[in-house]
Amino acid sequence: MLVLRSIALFVLAALAEIGGAWLVWQGVREHRGWIWIGAGVIALGLYGFVATLQPDANFGRILAAYGGVFVAGSLAWGVVADGYRPDRFDIIGALICLAGVAVIMYAPRG
Known part of the structure; x- marks a missing residue:
């Protein structure tokens, strides 16, 4: 159950x-304005809070593992939000990152 909570x-x-970074990008690069930027800043702050809810108490481990989630998630976001088409190397790289997440977070420790 802890693993499922952690993944969620x-x-x-x-x-x-x-999402927060994308909103800031849209506000600045696509000239959508301060409301988009402000919403992005709020979302980025929410990210910082959510990271503290992980069951593991080691900040370095959480953020290192999250880096792999960020890589895969960024590619997925690009597909959904921007119509990005990852190539096979993007997908292979993302899968390697997610394997790293699994090792860092969920390997048995004594």
Whole structure:
């Protein structure tokens, strides 16, 4: 159950961080304005809070593992939000990152 909770928190964190960064990008690069930027800043702050809810108490481990989630999530966000088409190397790289997440977070420790 803790693993499922952890995975759900990683997904929520990815939505908040990647979504927040995308909103800021849209506000600045696509000239959508301060409301988009402000919403992005709020989402980025929410990401910081969600990361603290992980069952593991080691900040470095959580953020290192989240890096792999961020890589895969960013590619997925690009597909959904921007019509990005990842190539096979993007997909292979994302899968390697997610394998790293699994090792960092869920390997048995004594």
